[in-house]
Amino acid sequence: MHRAPLPHRVFLHGAGRRGTTAWPSQDPxxxxxxxxxxxxxVxxxxxxxxxxxxxxxxLVFAHSIGAVTAVRAIADGLRVSGLVLVEPALYDIARGEAPIERHxxxxxEARARVTQGDLFGFWSILRPLMFRGPSTRERWEDERAVAQRWATTNLPWGHGIRERCLAGVPTLVVTGGWNEEYEIIASRLVDVGADHMMLPGYAHRPQDHPDFPTVITGFERSLAI
Incomplete structure (x- = not known):
């Protein structure tokens, strides 16, 4: 049996690392x-x-909020061979779920502090949510730049993303099994036909798991049959 050529890969980063540094297990x-x-x-x-x-x-790979960009592009006409969504921050498709609404x-609430000129107040709310630790005045000067970046980064909801955008698109969702929000989003994607693989131990970056290359190679080859 002859296999079709493997599709060209495109990698989208999340809100942190960019370019090749966001995907260290992949050949540049x-x-x-x-x-x-x-x-x-977005x-x-x-x-x-x-x-x-x-x-x-x-074949589009997208991490975190990069998944919002990827699905928005598909809704806007991008044709893809498939999607690999790593911890996709597709909050719009899981509205109504308690963990999603709480987040x-x-x-x-934190962003409202920014509009009031209270960046430290913003960070006092956001840091425990995103980084599992309280903000303190003692380390504020060291964290101010990080807080400023998170105060202006794109939000992963409000972009008109719906499950139907991925109808018929071969999709692999990879999560880290550490955060209920991402598992809920993954379950919604499974409901519309996605495959789901959990690679625990690397929190929000399961693409750093040593089994990630093998997992995506298997998915990629399934597209080329």
């Missing part, structure tokens, strides 16, 4: 590793992805 020559400016919107990123891949049908409420 194995695909296109995008690196969006921090100030770019919609602008999706537009750039659609335009850049107009003449191909790539959104806390971030909304």
């Amino acid at each position: 020559e194995s695909g296109t590793f995008l690196s969006f400016p921090p100030e770019s919107s 919609e602008a990123q999706a537009g750039a992805l659609v335009e850049g891949e107009r003449d191909r049908t790539p 959104i409420a806390v971030v909304t």
